[in-house]
Amino acid sequence: MKIIVKILAVAAALWAATKLVDGIIVSADTPAKEIGTLLAVALVFGVVNAVLKPIIKTLGCAFYILTLGLFALVVNAGLLLLTSWIAGQLDLAFHVAGFWAALWGAIVIGVISWLLDLVLGD
Template identity: 80%
Template structure:
């Protein structure tokens, strides 16, 4: 049940990012397809974060320390760009247009996910 709630929270956060950041788009004809796409991208984003983020944190530990954790913003933007690329490979209509869109999108996704976690808890 926790996993389903987390996927729904990330999907909602991705939707907010598509509404606020000009370079993040979901191009579908219907609301139902948009919801399905956001759920699929949220699942994909979760898998990518689960697999790659610990590896990146381990090897990039010095950058995290030197930048007082701000390097995490760059890592999250990169992971969102990777999610966009993989989504294109599996023909999901989700696209992030460049680093800055990914940077601001990652901040929004992180904040909205955090707020939803506060509301719904673990």
């Protein structure tokens, strides 16, 4: 149940990012397809984060320390770009147009996911 709630929270954060950040696009025909695409992308984003983020944190811990954690924004933007690429390979109608869109999108997704985690709890 916790995983489903987390996927829904990330899907909501992705939806907000598509509305707030130019360059993050869900090009679905109907609202139902848009919701399905956002849920699928949230699942992909969760898998990418679960698999790669611990590896990147371990290998790049010096950058995290040197930049006082700001390197995490770059990592999250890269993971969002990777998610966009994987979504393209899976024929999902989700696209991130570049690094700056990914950076702002990662900030929006992070803040909204954090707020939803506060509201929903563990």
